[in-house]
Amino acid sequence: MAHQYTGKFLLVSILCSVGYTSTGQSSAYSTDTAYVGNSLRAGEAIESSDAKKALGYYQKAYTVARRVNYARGYFEAVRLLAFALNNVGRSDEAKSIAQQALQQANTDTSKRYKMISHGALAITAARQGDLAEAIRQYAHMAEYVRALGRRDNEAVIYNNMAAIYQRQDLLDQAIAYNQKALAIRRTLPNNDRDIASSLFNIGAVYGVRNNYRQEANYTLQALRLLKPERDVDMVIRVYNNLGYVYRSTNKYDSSFFYLNKALVLSHKMGASSEEIRVLSNLAANHLDKKNANAARPFLVRARAIMDTLKPGLSEQQSWLAQMVDLSVLSGDYKSAYQWLEQYTNNKDSLANLSIREQLETYDQTMRRAEAREKIAEKQAQIARLEADQRRQTMWLWLAGMAVLALTAGGGLGWLYYRQRQKTAAAALLAAQQEQELTAIKSELAGQQKERTRISKEMHDDLGASMTAIGLLSEVAKTRVDALAVPEVGKISEISAAMVTSMNEIIWSLNTRNDSLNGLIAYIRAYAREFIDNTPLTLKIDIQESPDEVIIRGVDRRNMFLTVKEALNNVVKHAQAIEVTLRMRPQTNPTQGGTFHIDICDNGRGFDPASLAHIHRNGLTNMSLRMQESGGTCNIESTQAGTCVLVRFPY
Amino acid sequence: MNTPIIVAIVEDKDDIRQSLAILVNGADGFVCKQTYVNAEDALDDLTRYPVDVVLMDIDLPGMNGIECVRLLKPRHPDMQFMMCTIYDEEEKVFEALKAGANSFILKRSSPARLLDAIRELHDGGSPMSSSIARKVVGSFFNVPAPAEAERNTELDVLTPREREILGRLSKGYSHKEVADELFVSPTTVRKHIFNIYEKLQVHTKVAAVNKYLGRV
Known part of the structure; x- marks a missing residue:
């Protein structure tokens, strides 16, 4: 009993010491830092729903951090506070806070603090309309961001700068900076969405210049990178812009095509502001075609959405513009005038507003990226702590168990411990197995993806080039002098052969072709085409499988290549005048079956043993191929001819 | 000589589009003056200036060849569409046939075969794999x-x-x-x-x- 008591004491004392350490951390100083951190987080959590309240949190954090000289908290607070102050129109305060922060940062070595300070000054300057200053500040910020190695954030800054240039009508610079952002994004992995957004922006700038050809070009490039399920928000905007572009170039069919797609998507996703724009664009198309009756329902539908939620200025504008046109078209000039007046009143505030919206989106993107980084850091910390705790708990258990075991003289305690260990081991084993399974699964998925990628790339790049070579060499044949014709002919022949074998590889990679009857038809069609180009006669005798049987790509390929080789041998060596291709699936009574392919000719036959080495190789290859798929390939040869017998159990 | 068959080509890859145009224009009985790099341009132009036979690529940037055929066919039922693919993309070819195409051809086919196929389609015939x-x-x-x-x-x-x-x-x-x-x-x-x-x-x-x- 004494031992057990000691054991308990031991537990308590360790717990105490743990407890003590944790109390030790929450000194007066750390209470303040925790307070700063908590306030900032609380502010961030509600910023989008209650900006004023968030501002209050940031201000408290800012004051406390400054009082206790908590540098990290101070600069975080500056970052958030400047942003929030600007949002509620208190840019003067934001400016003085940011300037103080910059002074402070200049006394420190931290690049991050300088970056934050310049960033706060840049946002403020942009908000105050001092665009040249904003550009200067962003350029400083970009320097430090680059030094910190945050390429993604650097790209966002260039986006910001581009947007400001656009606002100043310096469109060349706007394009150049969007291109800079694009160049960076192209070097980062898994970045299709951001690349697409840069391409989209560049297109939009060209649109401002009425260069619709380039706008369409860049927007279509963006579209190619977007995934409909992941980037539905951007896809809607891309479709809508394409609708606009094609309307501007009088291609109404294409315009309607994209706008209808945008309408379906925006409606489905509940993206109301986009839906209003799409509806307005659709109405505009009909109005261009002087069809007021077709336009009206779209505008009514847009109005209905606008009544239920407060739309942004730009949505109102796109709607108002169509109302003007509609009234003019219906000869109602009084209403037209009223709508036009509303439109002009809104117009001035619009240019600034849309750019501001764009800037805010970028800033938020940057902040989200930073927040993600912080969260990942926090999670790693938590994981470490948990691991420590688990280790501690385990040691406690072990100690406790050991003591118990000693006191009770083994017995139950020991058994219990063993049992726990076993369960733990079993659980561990199960977890390991699961992990392995997941690993295998993900590897398989990866392989499948890789297969698709390779065949797609072969198809798109290699295939297109090979086809062009083939076509051009045919054209060249008629143009070069007679001496070079054989060489050019050879080029054309080789490129055609390459495309054919690529075609066969892609056929075998595609899982949609995995059926036995499909394979039978494919082999039959191949044999027919191949033999018809020779003096031989082909006889075909085929039974199809009554059931749907699935044959894997690798097996299909092995069987096809074996038949191909066999037919090739007949043509080259057999000196036959006739060849018969027999295919027949033989079903087992229980399940599965064997697929028979016989290729028989009436040629001179041969003695396998006396065959030249090089020909034996071809035969061995056929046999090896079928073995790889779990089948066989046998050759029976007499003076009356040769039969290649291919068997594949399924 | 009969009136030549008027051909249009829709193909985004410059090499292929240009080679095809050279081929078609170099052959007796064929003329190709309309080539397009994308479906949007083709849709607009072919609606106004229809031709006898359109060689249509399937994979195009933006709107694809199948969607383009679907929109054009009802407007000019007599215009024939031949889908050009690099490989036997059965799935897509089949979609195109349902949309209104009446023929398809592999781009690797020899020039003589390509021209035969155009003539045949013009005369109301189609191949099937x-x-x-x-x-x-x-x-x-x-x-x-x-x-x-x-x-x-x-x-x-x-x-x-x-x-x-x-x-x-x-x-x-x-x-x-x-x-x-x-x-x-x-x-x-x-x-x-x-x-x-x-x-x-x-x-x-x-x-x-x-x-x-x-x-x-």
Whole structure:
């Protein structure tokens, strides 16, 4: 009993010491830092729903951090506070806070603090309309961001700068900076969405210049990178812009095509502001075609959405513009005038507003990226702590168990411990197995993806080039002098052969072709085409499988290549005048079956043993191929001819 | 000399588009003055200035070739579309046939064969591969119909001769084999196939309308 008591004491004392350490951390100083951190987080959590309240949190954090000289908290607070102050129109305060922060940062070595300070000054300057200053500040910020190695954030800054240039009508610079952002994004992995957004922006700038050809070009490039399920928000905007572009170039069919797609998507996703724009664009198309009756329902539908939620200025504008046109078209000039007046009143505030919206989106993107980084850091910390705790708990258990075991003289305690260990081991084993399974699964998925990628790339790049070579060499044949014709002919022949074998590889990679009857038809069609180009006669005798049987790509390929080789041998060596291709699936009574392919000719036959080495190789290859798929390939040869017998159990 | 066949080419890859145009223009009896790098331009221009035969690539930036055919065919039912693919992309070719194309060809086909195919399509003939034939059969058979009697009428859309041809093609018979077995010329076989494609288009539309009206 004494031992057990000691054991308990031991537990308590360790717990105490743990407890003590944790109390030790929450000194007066750390209470303040925790307070700063908590306030900032609380502010961030509600910023989008209650900006004023968030501002209050940031201000408290800012004051406390400054009082206790908590540098990290101070600069975080500056970052958030400047942003929030600007949002509620208190840019003067934001400016003085940011300037103080910059002074402070200049006394420190931290690049991050300088970056934050310049960033706060840049946002403020942009908000105050001092665009040249904003550009200067962003350029400083970009320097430090680059030094910190945050390429993604650097790209966002260039986006910001581009947007400001656009606002100043310096469109060349706007394009150049969007291109800079694009160049960076192209070097980062898994970045299709951001690349697409840069391409989209560049297109939009060209649109401002009425260069619709380039706008369409860049927007279509963006579209190619977007995934409909992941980037539905951007896809809607891309479709809508394409609708606009094609309307501007009088291609109404294409315009309607994209706008209808945008309408379906925006409606489905509940993206109301986009839906209003799409509806307005659709109405505009009909109005261009002087069809007021077709336009009206779209505008009514847009109005209905606008009544239920407060739309942004730009949505109102796109709607108002169509109302003007509609009234003019219906000869109602009084209403037209009223709508036009509303439109002009809104117009001035619009240019600034849309750019501001764009800037805010970028800033938020940057902040989200930073927040993600912080969260990942926090999670790693938590994981470490948990691991420590688990280790501690385990040691406690072990100690406790050991003591118990000693006191009770083994017995139950020991058994219990063993049992726990076993369960733990079993659980561990199960977890390991699961992990392995997941690993295998993900590897398989990866392989499948890789297969698709390779065949797609072969198809798109290699295939297109090979086809062009083939076509051009045919054209060249008629143009070069007679001496070079054989060489050019050879080029054309080789490129055609390459495309054919690529075609066969892609056929075998595609899982949609995995059926036995499909394979039978494919082999039959191949044999027919191949033999018809020779003096031989082909006889075909085929039974199809009554059931749907699935044959894997690798097996299909092995069987096809074996038949191909066999037919090739007949043509080259057999000196036959006739060849018969027999295919027949033989079903087992229980399940599965064997697929028979016989290729028989009436040629001179041969003695396998006396065959030249090089020909034996071809035969061995056929046999090896079928073995790889779990089948066989046998050759029976007499003076009356040769039969290649291919068997594949399924 | 008869009036030449007027051809248009829609293809985004410059090399291929230009080579095809050189080929077509260099041959007797063909003219190609309209080439397009994307479906949007083609849609607009071909609506206003139709041609006899359009060589249409399937994979185009933005709107693809199939969607373009779907919009153009109803406006100019006499304009024939030949889908050009690099490989046997059965799935896409089949979609295109349903959308209104009447022919397809692999870009690797020899120039002589390409020109023959254009002429043949112009004369109302089409080719069909075994896997496309399998899909066409499936499409006519697999329409979910409420009653057995109605399903039979679906199949009756095809004439017995067309069904014979389709059945053989789906088993991998060549056009010539089909022609020999049925004692007709390969040209006649191709004309039957052309009609099967036309019926497939109508059939696809009817199926879509039925689905829309909740009849399926």
